[in-house]
Amino acid sequence: MATRKANWDTPLDTGGEVFALLGNPRKAWIYTYIDHHPATTIQDVVGTLDLPQRTVYEYVDDLEAAGFVEQSNDGRPAEYTAHEIDLQLVAGDAERRITPELVEAIARRMRDDDVDTYIDRHGLDGLAVALDYAREYAEGSVTHRIMAREQELSPLEAGVILDALRPVVED
Amino acid sequence: MERDGEVIFIDSSVLISCGRRDGTRFQALAREARQREAVFRISPQVYAEVTGDPALDAYSPDQSPVDEAVQEGWMKVTESPTYSDSDVSTVMDRARNFIANSSDRSEDVVEKADTEIVGLALETLLDGAGDRVLVVTNDIPLGEAVESLLPNYGFDDEQITWLTGSELAAELAEDFVPEFD
Numbered sequence: 587m588a589t590r591k592a593n594w595d596t597p598l599d600t601g602g603e604v605f606a607l608l609g610n611p612r613k614a615w616i617y618t619y620i621d622h623h624p625a626t627t628i629q630d631v632v633g634t635l636d637l638p639q640r641t642v643y644e645y646v647d648d649l650e651a652a653g654f655v656e657q658s659n660d661g662r663p664a665e666y667t668a669h670e671i672d673l674q675l676v677a678g679d680a681e682r683r684i685t686p687e688l689v690e691a692i693a694r695r696m697r698d699d700d701v702d703t704y705i706d707r708h709g710l711d712g713l714a715v716a717l718d719y720a721r722e723y724a725e726g727s728v729t730h731r732i733m734a735r736e737q738e739l740s741p742l743e744a745g746v747i748l749d750a751l752r753p754v755v756e757d
Numbered sequence: 758m759e760r761d762g763e764v765i766f767i768d769s770s771v772l773i774s775c776g777r778r779d780g781t782r783f784q785a786l787a788r789e790a791r792q793r794e795a796v797f798r799i800s801p802q803v804y805a806e807v808t809g810d811p812a813l814d815a816y817s818p819d820q821s822p823v824d825e826a827v828q829e830g831w832m833k834v835t836e837s838p839t840y841s842d843s844d845v846s847t848v849m850d851r852a853r854n855f856i857a858n859s860s861d862r863s864e865d866v867v868e869k870a871d872t873e874i875v876g877l878a879l880e881t882l883l884d885g886a887g888d889r890v891l892v893v894t895n896d897i898p899l900g901e902a903v904e905s906l907l908p909n910y911g912f913d914d915e916q917i918t919w920l921t922g923s924e925l926a927a928e929l930a931e932d933f934v935p936e937f938d
Contacts, residue, residue, distance in 0.1 A: 622937050634936050690937060697934045700777055726897030728860050730770050731871050741806045745773030749895070753932040 597673065603652030604673055604684055608710055612637060613645045614693040620655050621668035621686055629663060635696075682714050690754050691717055700750045704743070719744075720751035762888030764881045766874050767797045767832075769806040770895035771922040774929060776807065776822055783822040785928035790831035797832045797893075799823070800873045804834045838876030844883060844910060849876040852902040859898035875903055882912055889916045893925050 607613050612635065619634060620626055632642050646666060649655045658667040673684040691713055695702040705713050715737065722728040734744040767786075775782040790797055808821045826832035838845050852872035857864040878890040892903045900919035907917045923930030932938050 618937060694934050694937070697936075698778075722860075723895075723897075726859065726901070729856060729867075729871065729896035729898055730773070731868070731896070732856075732860055732862060732866050735866050740809065741769060742773055742809060745770050746777060748770075749774040749777060750933075752930075753934070753937070 600652055601673065603648065603654070604671065606648070607652075607654070607671075607689060608684065608692060610645075611692055611696050612641075613649065614689045615696050616642065616645050617649055617654055617668060617671075618686070618690040618693040620649075620666050621690075624667045625658050625665040627663045627665055680711070682711065687754050688714055688717060691751060694750070694754070698750055700746050704747050704750070707743075716747045717751055717754065720748055720755045723748045724752060724755050763793075763795070763891055764878075764887030764889070765793065765795045765797050765891045765893065766878055767799050767803070768874050768892070768894035768896065768899065769799075769803040771893050771925070771929065772799065772803065772807045772823060774895060774922055778933060780822060781931075782926075782929050783826070785926040787826065787829070787831055789926050796830065797826075798835045798877070799832060800835055800877055801837050802870050802873050835877060838873050838880050840876075842880065842883075845876045845880050848879045848906055848910070849873070851906050852876075852899070855902040855905065856898040859901065872899070872902070874899065875906065878903060878917070879907055879910060882907070882916065883910070889918070891918045891920060893920050893922060895921050897921075 607617060615635060616631055619631055623630065628639070628642055628646060631646070632639050635642065646655065650657070650666075653669060654671060655666045655668050657664045659665040668686070671684060671686055671689065675682045675684065691701065692705070692710070695705055701713075704716065708716070716733075719728060719733045719737075723730070723733070730745040730748050731741050733739070733748065734741040737744065775786055786797070789795075804823065807823055823832060827834065838849065840846050840849075849869050849872040852875040853864060853867045853869055856867045856871065860867075874892055874894065878892055881887040881890055890907070892900065894900050894903075900921065903919045904914075904917060908914055
């Protein structure tokens with residue numbers, strides 16, 4: 587497969603990789619780990635995930651080809667640093683921003699059962715909407731009960747996801 | 758009335774955050790109650806909110822830690838605030854308005870019942886059942902409403918405190934995914 591270095595002048599080609607990222611929590615985990623630990627090695631990443639090393643290599647290759655991460659040193663072992671992802675998707679009236687925060691939220695389902703359950707129940711769009719609320723929540727401009735009413739959730743579910751996404755938005 | 762005459766109210770946002778995953782957060786809450794020699798108060802609406810929905814067993818299948826806390830005696834479900842008391846009712850209306858403004862929403866999306874903790878806190882002070890009230894909530898507009906509105910009833914700022922869950926106990930803000938901390 588040709589390794590085409592993505593840049594944001596080729597959103598359709600890059601977009602394919604973004605969707606692969608959104609649909610694959612392990613890849614999302616790897617991207618997010620690198621994003622939080624610049625100049626990290628494959629070995630470091632493998633240590634945090636129950637994945638065979640060759641799979642991690644493969645995923646890092648994909649991320650690198652898409653321009654989401656790059657090798658930041660010259661030697662071995664290779665060290666990787668992340669690039670920001672910022673893509674906007676508009677379909678009819680719905681608008682979604684695909685950002686490192688959204689990718690992190692998806693990655694967290696690997697460890698956080700509440701995020702995992704929420705995505706099962708409400709999908710990635712539900713998660714993206716919840717992330718918007720989590721930002722508002724951290725800023726102090728919404729309560730969990732308001733979110734519950736506006737999104738037709740129980741206050742319990744709204745409260746759970748707001749709590750689960752707090753560390754994502756409070757960086 | 759507890760030590761120093763302080764009465765402590767816990768809102769659902771904090772209880773919900775404590776009910777997640779293992780019990781470490783609830784244990785931290787229990788420790789705080791012990792150290793403060795306090796019985797945390799929760800309103801009937803808050804109790805219903807956090808113990809309610811069996812359809813959401815996916816989130817927490819075990820016996821409600823709130824019920825355990827009540828059994829163990831460090832948490833107590835209060836009566837509803839006295840809606841017929843005009844001061845109590847008015848402060849709840851004001852809180853409702855305050856929250857709607859803070860969140861730039863119409864009042865329709867805020868119910869009077871959302872503000873029961875404000876009514877209960879005021880009632881406690883007015884009745885003399887407590888000299889001081891501490892309201893613990895992660896809903897910032899609600900906490901700000903407490904701090905902003907209650908002093909207007911003739912109480913000092915020191916008698917009224919709002920804390921978030923993590924200000925009450927640091928464990929309540931610990932990240933469940935430390936790899937991304």
